[in-house]
Amino acid sequence: MSDATFDLNYSPPTARTTPPLTETGPSMSALKRVLANLTASRFAQRVLQKNVQLSQELMGIGSGAGVSASGETVILDRLKEHSQGPYRIFDVGSNRGQFLTMALDHMQGRDVEVHCFEPGKQTFEHLVKTAAGKPKVHLNNIGLGAERSEAILHYDHAGSELASLTKRKLDHFGMTNEGSETVLIDTVDNYCAAKGIDRIDLLKVDIEGHELDCFQGAKGMFAKKAIGLVTLEFGGANIDTRTYFRDFWYFFEPLAMDLYRITPSGYLFKMDHYYETQEQFRTTNFLAVRK
Numbered sequence: 001m002s003d004a005t006f007d008l009n010y011s012p013p014t015a016r017t018t019p020p021l022t023e024t025g026p027s028m029s030a031l032k033r034v035l036a037n038l039t040a041s042r043f044a045q046r047v048l049q050k051n052v053q054l055s056q057e058l059m060g061i062g063s064g065a066g067v068s069a070s071g072e073t074v075i076l077d078r079l080k081e082h083s084q085g086p087y088r089i090f091d092v093g094s095n096r097g098q099f100l101t102m103a104l105d106h107m108q109g110r111d112v113e114v115h116c117f118e119p120g121k122q123t124f125e126h127l128v129k130t131a132a133g134k135p136k137v138h139l140n141n142i143g144l145g146a147e148r149s150e151a152i153l154h155y156d157h158a159g160s161e162l163a164s165l166t167k168r169k170l171d172h173f174g175m176t177n178e179g180s181e182t183v184l185i186d187t188v189d190n191y192c193a194a195k196g197i198d199r200i201d202l203l204k205v206d207i208e209g210h211e212l213d214c215f216q217g218a219k220g221m222f223a224k225k226a227i228g229l230v231t232l233e234f235g236g237a238n239i240d241t242r243t244y245f246r247d248f249w250y251f252f253e254p255l256a257m258d259l260y261r262i263t264p265s266g267y268l269f270k271m272d273h274y275y276e277t278q279e280q281f282r283t284t285n286f287l288a289v290r291k
Contacts, residue, residue, distance in 0.1 A: 056280065057264070058263065059269070060262050060264060060285065061282050062283060063263075063283070065283045071264045072102070073106055074287075075229060075231050078229070079107075079229060086111035087201045088113045088115070088199060088201050089113070089202045090114075090188070091115065092144050092205045092206070092214055093143075093204075093206040094118040095123055099204055099206070100127075100131065100134075100137065112136060113137075113138070114137050116138065116140060117140045119142055119184065119185070120153055120155070120181065120183065122158040123160075141184075143165070143183055144185065144188055144214045144217060147187060148185065148186050148187060151185050152167075152180050152182060153181050154167040155179045156176060156178075156179065158181075162175075162208060162237075164177075164240070165207075165208075165209075165210050166209055166210070166240045166241050167240075186217075188200075188217050189217060189220040192221055201228045203218070203227050203229070203230045204230075204231045204232075205230070209238050209239075209240055209241035210241060211232045211233065211234070229288070229289060230289075231285060232285070233285055234281075234285075235283035238281060239281050245279050246274055250274075255290070256290060258291055259286055259287070260287045262285040262286065
């Protein structure tokens with residue numbers, strides 16, 4: 001496998017992210033009072049809310065659910081630019097093969113090996129159909145987490161994209177997670193040791209709030225600097241699992257890996273510092289890159 005280093009020097013330097021503005025004097029205070037009075041109505045508040053939502057979606061916050069419009073193809077572009085291959089991709093949380101299909105289409109003509117992990121029985125059956133006839137695709141009817149175990153997978157219906165090892169509370173969406181099944185969980189480190197895998201060029205993880213568990217189970221590979229790029233999804237499921245963007249920041253920081261927010265345009269916005277304002281629980285994709 002390639003031993004590529006991923007230096008995202010194509011991204012322009014960004015100014016330090018700043019905390020929320022504070023009043024700096026009488027003029028700022030007066031301006032805020034005027035704006036507060038002008039927006040003191042339900043209509044004005046709804047307009048502000050719509051503007052915030054649009055701005056966030058253009059930033060990638062809330063636009064990361066579907067692979068076709070999330071900007072995730074930029075990950076594969078960077079993979080091709082910084083390595084000649086062959087490429088090894090781990091697709092953790094494959095579901096029905098949405099990311100797998102995009103990756104293989106985008107990497108046509110390249111030597112690509114993909115290891116897919118999907119613990120749900122019925123969802124895995126869909127994945128098998130998606131992967132039929134595709135060479136160098138290894139299908140695993142297991143999940144990846146912090147340790148080898150059995151766990152309960154919860155879902156609103158079999159094959160759901162919202163299936164999670166945590167029983168999520170989704171009453172506000174008119175949904176209940178009454179379906180469940182027992183699934184097998186292994187770790188990245190165990191799997192790599194069993195398969196003789198010494199490098200992962202791209203580790204893609206989308207497992208509904210349990211992404212950090214997967215990373216904990218890959219500490220050996222991270223310590224060996226054997227993982228090139230990491231992409232993860234962060235969103236509403238992290239409310240249920242009580243994991244925060246801060247947890248990911250402090251996981252990757254000692255590994256000397258930079259975090260970038262993926263925008264719908266494919267632009268990668270570097271997260272230079274951590275602030276609590278970054279805790280936005282709308283589906284967002286991030287890329288971690290070794291410095």
